[in-house]
Amino acid sequence: GNSVTQMEGPVTLSEEAFLTINCTYTATGYPSLFWYVQYPGEGLQLLLKATKADDKGSNKGFEATYRKETTSFHLEKGSVQVSDSAVYFCALSFTQGGSEKLVFGKGTKLTVNP
Amino acid sequence: GAGVSQTPSNKVTEKGKYVELRCDPISGHTALYWYRQSLGQGPEFLIYFQGTGAADDSGLPNDRFFAVRPEGSVSTLKIQRTERGDSAVYLCASSPPAGELFFGEGSRLTVL
Numbered sequence: 756g757n758s759v760t761q762m763e764g765p766v767t768l769s770e771e772a773f774l775t776i777n778c779t780y781t782a783t784g785y786p787s788l789f790w791y792v793q794y795p796g797e798g799l800q801l802l803l804k805a806t807k808a809d810d811k812g813s814n815k816g817f818e819a820t821y822r823k824e825t826t827s828f829h830l831e832k833g834s835v836q837v838s839d840s841a842v843y844f845c846a847l848s849f850t851q852g853g854s855e856k857l858v859f860g861k862g863t864k865l866t867v868n869p
Numbered sequence: 870g871a872g873v874s875q876t877p878s879n880k881v882t883e884k885g886k887y888v889e890l891r892c893d894p895i896s897g898h899t900a901l902y903w904y905r906q907s908l909g910q911g912p913e914f915l916i917y918f919q920g921t922g923a924a925d926d927s928g929l930p931n932d933r934f935f936a937v938r939p940e941g942s943v944s945t946l947k948i949q950r951t952e953r954g955d956s957a958v959y960l961c962a963s964s965p966p967a968g969e970l971f972f973g974e975g976s977r978l979t980v981l
Contacts, residue, residue, distance in 0.1 A: 759911070791972075796974070797974060798872070798873065798960070798971075798972040798973050798974040798975065799912070799960065799962075799972035800972070801969055801970070844911050844912075846911070851925070851927075854917040854919070854924050854925040856914045856917070856925075856928075857904075857912070857914065857970065858914075859911030859912050859913070860911050861909065861910050861911050862909075862910075862911050
């Protein structure tokens with residue numbers, strides 16, 4: 756089946772620290788991979804995505820590389836800010852029955868302190 | 870508005886009652902999705918509409934759950950005989966053809 760496993764939180768960092776949130780997946784076929792972010796009081800937003808092996812998605816200083824050999828899509832940022840405090844979800848998409856579905860991990864809550 | 874709008878934002882009901890949750894997608898988005906997010910979990914797929922028809926309802930947990938989208942825009946998720954286990958945040962998302970999903974803020978349902 757299709758599933759996503761991501762690092763359990765919560766994660767607490769100081770401003771300017773390096774961030775890694777691990778994500779691995781199990782999938783039949785070749786899914787697209789995503790990171791979504793949910794800021795306090797807001798809806799889920801797409802942060803970045805990668806559609807094939809070795810692709811790197813990037814946005815707002817965050818990066819993740821689609822690694823087929825390790826079935827991973829780890830999220831990284833070199834220097835986090837207080838405004839990055841949010842819940843981060845790793846997800847994959849696959850097509851079934853004519854619809855494209857997203858399968859999400861459980862989410863990792865990040866708190867960045869000044 | 871510019872984004873996906875969901876109402877109510879919070880709903881508290883008693884076990885056994887009927888509940889309706891509404892989703893107003895972004896104008897022009899043909900695809901509409903419902904997901905359910907239980908506490909401490911990621912969102913889980915419930916149902917997908919392409920236009921007016923439910924193209925995939927394989928995620929609905931049982932026949933107490935039903936969703937409609939009669940005019941291809943607004944959708945309503947209906948839950949009959951609610952149970953405590955139905956308590957969750959219900960998320961709606963819409964997308965243009967082959968495009969990114971845009972999520973609403975969700976409707977938090979609490980069944981007492």
